[in-house]
Amino acid sequence: MRRFSRAPLLPEAGQGGAPLTAVIAVISSLACLALAAFILIASASNAWTDELKSSFTIQVKGVDAEEIGERLKSAQEILSSTPGVENIKVVESKDAAKLLEPWLGKGNADALNVPALIEVKLNKEAQTDVAALSERLQSISPGVILDDHGGWNDRLADAARSGQALAxxxxxxxxxxxxxxxIFAARAGLSANQEVVSLLHLVGATDDFIAREVQRRFTVIGLRGSMLGLLAATFLLTLFSFATRARGGEGFFLPGLTIGPELLIPLLSVPFAICLVTAIAARLTVLRTLRETY
Incomplete structure (x- = not known):
């Protein structure tokens, strides 16, 4: 007994099937990379802001080295008695002089009365009242200034929001x-198969029936191409991850990229979104074209 298989009423791929799949694959990979950039910028912004919020710098000024030393000692005592302070590090004078070399030149900072710097690390789980701590330090002298990096934090947050908006x-x-x-491919497909479409109309096929056939074809092509694009984007992101790890875990001022569920799950939605867009766009285009033609 001879068996008959169900053949599509419209050509499954045709001459434009492979190029259309390739174009959708490129579009899908670019969409995945744009979404990955959005997620990476958000992750980097959170890491930066958390780091800045959990640390601050204290600048100790004075008329001479002796006065700076006394104020530095008093500031250390206040910091040691403050709950939530995890680490206190006094920046060496030679290290502070190196920070000023780009502006003052090498060796010129030694002739100046360079303020002392204290780097303070806070416990992220502790609720430290930084404003109250600043007032206590100011009680030593107006020359003891606490910088909580609020300005830098705001600039980084603004830059991150701009980057996310761009992505x-x-x-x-x-x-x-x-x-x-x-839309373009659907119109081209209808034009190339005009005789088949006319014959279907003659035998009583409705516009909705023909649109479903075209939608099915574009769904298959869209899913195939978008999955290839996802694989290509994942490969590129993996290379980027290895490159950042080779540079010590960071690259281009961004934290190391980890290919984990927090990145893969959103990326998996891209092929389905592109497949949905292509299928709906093709269906609506076919329905409109058929109504205008027949």
Whole structure:
């Protein structure tokens, strides 16, 4: 007994099937990279702000080295008695002079009365009242200044938000490009198969039936291409992860990238989103074209 398999009414791929799959793969990989950039910027911003919030610097000024030493000792005593202070580090005068070399030149800082610096690390779980601590330090002298890096924190947060907005805009443009390509490909497919579509209309096929056939084809092509794009993006992100680890865990002022669930789960949504966009765009395009033609 001869068996018959169900063949598609419209060509499954045609001459444009492979190029369309390749284009969708490129679009999917770019969308994944844009989404990964959004997630990486958010992770880096959180790491930076947490680090800045858990540390601050104290600058101790004085008219001479003796006065600076006395104020430095008093500041250390206050810090030692403050709950939540985890580590206190006095920056050596030679290290402080090196920080000023780009502006003053080498060896010129020795002739100046360079203020002493104290680096303070806080326990992240402890609730330290930094404002009250600043007032206690000011009671020693107005020359004892606490810098909680608030200005830097705000600038980093603004820069991170700008970077995230840019990454999201790129992602939206890529999704728009996927929609536009689907519309163009659907119209080209209908034009190439005009005789088949006309024959289907003659035998009583509805516009919705033909649109479903085209939608099924674009769903398959979209899913195939977007999954290839996801694999390509994952490969590139893995290379970037290895590169940052080779540089000591950081690269381009960003923390080391770890390919974990917090990154893979959002990336897995990209192929399905692109598949959905291409399928819906193709269906709506076919319905509109058929209504205008027949």
């Amino acid at each position: 999201f805009a790129v992602f939206a443009l890529i999704m728009g490009a996927a929609c536009a390509i689907s």
